[in-house]
Amino acid sequence: MRRVFVLLFCLLPLLLFSCAKPHTMRADADGFGYTDRKSGVHYAVLSTAFTAASKGEKFAESEKGALSLEFYTVANADPALWLTDQYLHLYYSGEGQPDIENAAITAILVCVRDAIAVEFSRVEDVESIAAWRAVWFGAGETAELPPEKAAVVRTLQCVTAEYPMLYYCVSFYRYEGGDAYCFDRESGRVVRLSPELANTFVTAEAMT
Numbered sequence: 001m002r003r004v005f006v007l008l009f010c011l012l013p014l015l016l017f018s019c020a021k022p023h024t025m026r027a028d029a030d031g032f033g034y035t036d037r038k039s040g041v042h043y044a045v046l047s048t049a050f051t052a053a054s055k056g057e058k059f060a061e062s063e064k065g066a067l068s069l070e071f072y073t074v075a076n077a078d079p080a081l082w083l084t085d086q087y088l089h090l091y092y093s094g095e096g097q098p099d100i101e102n103a104a105i106t107a108i109l110v111c112v113r114d115a116i117a118v119e120f121s122r123v124e125d126v127e128s129i130a131a132w133r134a135v136w137f138g139a140g141e142t143a144e145l146p147p148e149k150a151a152v153v154r155t156l157q158c159v160t161a162e163y164p165m166l167y168y169c170v171s172f173y174r175y176e177g178g179d180a181y182c183f184d185r186e187s188g189r190v191v192r193l194s195p196e197l198a199n200t201f202v203t204a205e206a207m208t
Helices: 002-020 126-139
Strands: 023-027 034-035 042-045 048-052 054-060 068-074 083-084 090-092 105-113 117-123 152-160 166-174 180-183 190-193
Touching: 023 152, 048 090, 083 152, 090 190, 105 126, 117 126, 117 152
Parallel strands: 023 054
Antiparallel strands: 023 034, 034 042, 042 090, 048 166, 054 068, 068 083, 083 090, 105 117, 105 152, 152 166, 166 180, 180 190
């Protein structure tokens, strides 16, 4: 009996290590998704317009030889549906992309985004949010970004009631003279904003 106890005591750290070992993710040939080799769940890479609001515990690692990624759980989300990586990119096992156009945007965070996003201000006024979404998702004037460097660059991070685990991100550029644009880096779409709407995010006075 004592021998059995000693053997179990010696094996305990190994058993604990095995339980804690992260899952392994196998990359798709096209690089647009990963499959959890343990559960068989397939996660598609979401648009770069989406970023995780925060990351939780480490969940998985990419296979050796693949792009070195670490996968984490996402706060307020089921890991069988949502994962993120060390760069806060999102991976989703459901169908399609999150339907932000029809989601209830409750706030827009005005951020400077580099390695991390730093919030400068936030817009929670219902009318201002409605005006912006009508331009961005609706009949906004499409345009091209001016060739000169913008005076102010921000990232607008939309918070929604339906998707609390993520931000929907759009770039905001404002130039000397007051012209302002929103820009989706992935699609290349550019929409010009009126001076009044641009002032919701960065006023002309703040640029001087």
